[in-house]
Amino acid sequence: MAMTSDPGAGVRPVGAGPAGAVRRGRRKRSQLTALLLASDAVCVLTVVLLLGRGEPTVVVVSTSTLAVHALAGLYRPRMDLSVLDDLPLLAGAGVAAVGVAAIAEGALGLGDVTPWALWAALVQTLLLVGARAVVYAVRIRYRVAGRVAMRTLVVGCGGLGAQLVELLRSGEHGLAPVGFVDDDPRLPAGVRPLPVLGGIADLERLVREHRVDIVVIAHSNVPEMVVVDVLRSCQGLAVEIFTVPRFWQVTNTHRLVQSVRGIPLVQLRRPAFRAVTWPLKRVLDVTASAAGLVLVLPVLVLCALLVRHEVAAGPLFRQERVGLDGRTFALLKLRTMPPDAASDVRWSGGDGAGPVGGWLRRLSLDELPQLWNVLRGEMSLVGPRPERPHFVERFTLDHDDYLWRHRVPVGVTGWAQVNGLRGDTSISERARFDNHYVENWSLWLDVKILVRTVGQVLTAAGR
Known part of the structure; x- marks a missing residue:
């Protein structure tokens, strides 16, 4: 994805971002990974059929080995192919699979891990090592011949x-x-x-x-x-x-x-939007925002009534912001200042907030309507905070890394915000934290940011 910003022309994407990655073609499936999975599956099936003898623990040991191999990175495509390099992990996977069977024995009552089950695990490990050596030898021969x-x-x-x-x-x-x-x-x-x-x-x-x-x-x-x-x-x-x-x-x-x-x-590291778990981010957004809107509806109604009384205007405030790939959308907030104090080109409007508005901003309650933006797919729960087009153009000219924040959906909260970069703080630092989030995204990082955000809201550590 590449973007450009032209003063007076707005922010526009050049090329495509995460959504365009799918249109441009998916990553080729690794033949080596498929071969290793197939050879391991054959070995596991052989052990279950020939050595299973009806013992549930043998089945658990055999089948759990595939999952342990995946977690250990034994199916990851590599340039150097050496079964000796894999041998410690293969042996460790066999031991771990026996441990899984022992846990299953205690939790599910599948029966004892018998000496026969241990013997089957040893035979299976030897088969897996031999099969992998054959796969590597064939693969290297195909590589040298120029066929792969x-x-x-x-x-x-x-x-x-x-x-x-x-x-x-x-x-x-x-x-x-x-x-x-x-x-x-x-x-x-x-x-x-x-x-x-x-x-x-x-x-x-x-x-x-x-x-x-x-x-x-x-x-x-x-x-x-x-x-x-x-x-x-x-x-x-x-x-x-x-x-x-x-x-x-x-x-x-x-x-x-x-x-x-x-x-x-x-x-x-592969970009976040090419990760296998990336679609789960949207699942989390939809379920959490829908549930959140239902749970906070009484609070929203109360806040809206207070805002209406203080500013004598509609409680909801819409403002154009820049989101994924430079696309603009209407961000929703609770109004925290009079209508004539709002501006698309003034950096901070905090001085115009009344007592209710100041209270809403300190507790970040003015951001609650953005759960609707999340449900609509315009935002995510976690991501770089969206900014107004005028400031995106300005910050892009002043900070080299700023526009790269828009490679993922913008968020209600973000990595920069939970690290204290809210309000009138360094834009360069914000961009660095936001790009760090983009490059290192994981579902657990999102969960961690959400937990820290809740902690800041409860301690009134907002703007």
Whole structure:
């Protein structure tokens, strides 16, 4: 997703955001993951049929192993395929599955974990190791033969980039480099192993034109923030992004770090809207906002009557705000100041609030009507707070990261707000916290923010 802001022209999206990611095509399903799942399922089924002997604990041990493998990341696609690297996790998964069976024994009365069940678990682990070794051997052979290859762009045409290209050309890692991307290539044209297809600003177009699956960020002369902005613009595409860490020569490796013959590659986290759990965010929004509107209806009615008495105007206040992908919507609030004090271009109207309005703002009760915005899909319970178009344009010009907040739905509360950034506080800090939320979203983070918001409301820690 990319957006642009033009003074006088409003805020408009360029390209598409989270919704557009689906239209542009879903991420290719990993053949390796499917093969590993299939081989594990065959092993588990074999043990249940041949060694089950009607013992429920054998079935529990066998079937729970698949779930333990998934939680341990044993189905995660990788460049390096080594059953020896997986062996500790495979053995640990077998022990964990026996533990699950023991818990099921106590909770459900399925019977004792017998010596035969332990023997079946050992046989199953050996089968799983052997099957995985076969899958890896076949997969590597297909890679080297060029029958399995992910089209790859290397950002940075220098010594490290050229080294990566030469290493990837062996095929054993399953990546097929197609070209470099660089504004200022350090390698002369005559010694480049692949052509330079364009500059960093062309990355999104090149990914589409060359049907690229993988982007590897090596070191280049392009300023870091320029690269960050371009990578964010590619987040709606079905492409995985890896980066060579700085000081990679002394970087420790582990299972979460890929490796190309000694060169570590760190996979950037997939955008929130491409996470498997992302649709659950909308489920949480709908159920919680609907329930919330029912529960707080008496409070809303009381607040509306108090507002009507104080400002002698309609209690509901509508104001244009900028939401997901730069789209505008009418945000609902309880009126906390007289109608003639409201402004779309004045930063703070807090001085005009009367006693009731000030009380509503301190307790954040003026935000309750936004539950209707959430139910309508214009907002989420948790996300970056929406701002007026005038200030979005202004802050976008003053703060490089500001507009990237709009990659996810705006929220009634957010990560910046529960960290004390409310009212007249640093816009740069807000943008940093909001983008941190976007890059690190999880359902648990949403729950944590909601819990902290309730705590702040109860302690009157509002504006």
